[in-house]
Amino acid sequence: xxxxxILDYRAAVLAALAGEMRRDPAVILLGEDVGAAGGxxxxxxxxxxxxxxxxxxxxxxxxxGAFGIAVGAAMTGQRPVFEVMFGDFMTLVMDQLVNQxxxxxxxxxxxxxxxxxxxxxxxxxxxxxxxxxxxxxAWAAHIPGLKVVMPSTPWDAKGLMAAAIRDDNPVVFxxxxxxxxRKGPVPEGExxxxxxxxxxxxxxxxxxxxxxxRMVQVALDAAEALAAEGIAAEVVDPRSLLPLDLPTxxxxxxxxxxxxxxxGGYRQYGVTGEIAAALTEEAxxxxxxxxxxxxAADVPIPFNRSLEALVLPDARQLAGIVAKLVRGLP
Amino acid sequence: MTEPLGRLTSLSIFxxxxxxxxxxxxxxRLYNEGRFVSHYHIYIGQEATxxxxxxxLGQDDLISTTHRNHGHIVGRGADAGRAMAEILGRxxxxxxxxxxxxxxxxxxRGFLSTSAVVGGCASLATGAAFxxxxxxxxxxxxxxxxxxxxxxxxxxxxxNMAALWKLxxxxxxxxxxxxxxxxxxxxxxxxxxATDSFCRLPAAYGxxxxxxxxxxxxxxxxxxxEARQHCLAGDGPVFIEAFTDRWPGSNPLWPELATVTExxxxxxxxxxxxxxxxxxxxxxxxxxxxxxxxxxxxLTRSEIVAEDQAARWRIEQAITFAVDSPLPLPETAxxxxxx
Numbered sequence: 001x002x003x004x005x006i007l008d009y010r011a012a013v014l015a016a017l018a019g020e021m022r023r024d025p026a027v028i029l030l031g032e033d034v035g036a037a038g039g040x041x042x043x044x045x046x047x048x049x050x051x052x053x054x055x056x057x058x059x060x061x062x063x064x065g066a067f068g069i070a071v072g073a074a075m076t077g078q079r080p081v082f083e084v085m086f087g088d089f090m091t092l093v094m095d096q097l098v099n100q101x102x103x104x105x106x107x108x109x110x111x112x113x114x115x116x117x118x119x120x121x122x123x124x125x126x127x128x129x130x131x132x133x134x135x136x137x138a139w140a141a142h143i144p145g146l147k148v149v150m151p152s153t154p155w156d157a158k159g160l161m162a163a164a165i166r167d168d169n170p171v172v173f174x175x176x177x178x179x180x181x182r183k184g185p186v187p188e189g190e191x192x193x194x195x196x197x198x199x200x201x202x203x204x205x206x207x208x209x210x211x212x213x214r215m216v217q218v219a220l221d222a223a224e225a226l227a228a229e230g231i232a233a234e235v236v237d238p239r240s241l242l243p244l245d246l247p248t249x250x251x252x253x254x255x256x257x258x259x260x261x262x263x264g265g266y267r268q269y270g271v272t273g274e275i276a277a278a279l280t281e282e283a284x285x286x287x288x289x290x291x292x293x294x295x296a297a298d299v300p301i302p303f304n305r306s307l308e309a310l311v312l313p314d315a316r317q318l319a320g321i322v323a324k325l326v327r328g329l330p
Numbered sequence: 331m332t333e334p335l336g337r338l339t340s341l342s343i344f345x346x347x348x349x350x351x352x353x354x355x356x357x358x359r360l361y362n363e364g365r366f367v368s369h370y371h372i373y374i375g376q377e378a379t380x381x382x383x384x385x386x387l388g389q390d391d392l393i394s395t396t397h398r399n400h401g402h403i404v405g406r407g408a409d410a411g412r413a414m415a416e417i418l419g420r421x422x423x424x425x426x427x428x429x430x431x432x433x434x435x436x437x438x439r440g441f442l443s444t445s446a447v448v449g450g451c452a453s454l455a456t457g458a459a460f461x462x463x464x465x466x467x468x469x470x471x472x473x474x475x476x477x478x479x480x481x482x483x484x485x486x487x488x489x490n491m492a493a494l495w496k497l498x499x500x501x502x503x504x505x506x507x508x509x510x511x512x513x514x515x516x517x518x519x520x521x522x523x524a525t526d527s528f529c530r531l532p533a534a535y536g537x538x539x540x541x542x543x544x545x546x547x548x549x550x551x552x553x554x555x556e557a558r559q560h561c562l563a564g565d566g567p568v569f570i571e572a573f574t575d576r577w578p579g580s581n582p583l584w585p586e587l588a589t590v591t592e593x594x595x596x597x598x599x600x601x602x603x604x605x606x607x608x609x610x611x612x613x614x615x616x617x618x619x620x621x622x623x624x625x626x627x628x629l630t631r632s633e634i635v636a637e638d639q640a641a642r643w644r645i646e647q648a649i650t651f652a653v654d655s656p657l658p659l660p661e662t663a664x665x666x667x668x669x
Contacts, residue, residue, distance in 0.1 A: 068484055072459075095450070112437060112443055115669035
């Protein structure tokens with residue numbers, strides 16, 4: 001088999017979108033500037049030209065109304081991919097997402113389903129300021145009826161976007177914008193990765209680092225540094241928060257007896273706490289130390305580059321935290 | 331008064347109204363008997379609007395509605411037994427007891443999910459209209475909502491996109507605020523709404539608007555037929571505002587009136603009495619429909635009594651079905667979160 005081509009993350013998602021739009025005429029794309037402009041991060045470039053204005057629809061800056069329209073369209077046979085330009089603007093779609101999309105199937109006793117993808121760009125590190133830098137995936141992950149996907153590599157992004165579009169449920173797809181230019185191998189043609197399968201990104205025996213989205217690379221870099229110190233860290237990427245592949249995480253922790261959960265979202269009441277609690281419940285007898293949570297500082301994300309850099313730990317800091325856990329807490 | 335409708339159309343609308351009225355009276359009765367626990371919203375007083383709109387809609391048209399949905403559901407011909415069973419939280423209800431009074435939904439009759447967050451029904455119907463348009467289907471979507479929904483921004487956003495994309499959606503605003511507590515004259519809640527005409531909101535986006543007397547079945551029917559034709563011609567959305575005087579029983583939220591409407595009051599006005607005589611005499615759309623049907627020679631008094639008995643019988647059957655229905659099985663509580 002030939003080596004798969006190298007694509008960046010943004011191109012990988014775009015390839016999945018275009019592939020699914022070619023495959024199924026019910027797939028439509030809606031969002032602010034997704035058409036003529038091709039997306040503020042050029043993440044939808046070329047789609048308008050190929051699929052036309054009936055399927056690639058520029059919406060007004062009316063996140064709530066436009067998302068509600070997407071939900072109504074999904075309930076009546078379309079498969080909308082709805083783009084929320086910045087993850088922070090999810091606040092504007094929450095009523096439609098939480099009170100409509102997530103509940104319709106259950107509330108109607110299965111009379112309706114909502115096959116829809118909400119994709120949005122999140123992530124600290126681009127000096128976008130407090131209203132354009134948050135990662136609010138924990139909000140979505142709190143709601144029964146939603147699936148929540150956060151791929152970390154171009155390969156996963158392509159395969160999981162295809163799966164999200166084919167899913168008959170509302171899927172919230174978080175893309176860290178700091179990953180958009182990250183390159184990696186991506187198979188050509190159809191690639192569908194089932195939602196709900198974690199992947200061990202680096203095997204190890206001394207400690208498990210469970211990391212999400214862009215923090216997977218931070219964890220891998222930390223693991224590399226730890227290897228030089230004689231600590232073999234296993235890096236596991238859940239890839240989706242809902243459903244969460246807890247068995248794979250638990251199996252890793254039973255092997256290593258220590259775990260650190262790393263996420264780009266806020267730490268308080270966040271996904272790190274949820275995963276840490278689940279591990280404690282499932283693998284308490286195997287744990288040699290408390291499960292640690294590493295996330296963004298619980299502050300509005302500052303604009304200033306040097307202040308912003310302090311909000312989220314880098315690989316060196318993470319390696320320090322992990323090393324301390326392995327060698328014994330003070 | 332608008333020009334009367336033909337006999338068959340009038341009779342069909344009247345039958346829908348009778349079902350709505352007796353269904354709601356049964357809901358109040360069952361609540362007072364302790365058959366269910368919830369808050370709930372009664373459609374009494376708005377029957378002419380809903381029944382005439384439903385009469386004008388096509389079989390394949392799609393409908394989204396709100397917490398005040400009972401009338402729309404049974405008026406559309408959905409099984410009243412399954413609707414009542416849903417209100418009682420039974421397994422046989424349209425939503426298997428998971429939705430209750432606020433969310434009754436019969437997809438087979440074209441209902442989309444019923445939204446109790448009041449603006450939501452407008453965006454869902456607009457989304458359904460989007461699907462209708464891109465699939466080149468010959469049908470329309472309809473959203474029923476009260477005047478309160480226009481206080482939510484999502485509705486205004488939906489107006490803009492429906493107009494921009496010329497979507498086939500008919501917005502039916504059932505303005506039931508006239509006569510409501512805390513509201514000033516003219517039907518607009520001036521304490522919380524700065525406009526004296528809700529039609530100005532859709533009109534700002536170029537959406538044609540029409541104000542009708544919501545107790546005048548002919549006016550509502552004709553407005554809806556026209557709106558539907560406008561949509562089917564590809565000319566985009568239409569907004570209809572139908573005024574009704576709020577039924578005193580909905581004051582403030584849970585009905586305090588446990589009445590059974592006596593249609594004979596239409597021809598025996600002296601028999602009307604009590605604290606709410608004014609509303610019954612002048613604002614009850616059902617009694618008005620009876621008077622109109624008699625005046626137009628469409629039905630005789632005895633035929634009206636027979637129609638009333640038939641509707642009451644159907645609702646009694648529905649009650650029996652609902653009350654005798656099983657509760658949902660405990661193990662179903664966590665089933666069906668995902669498709």
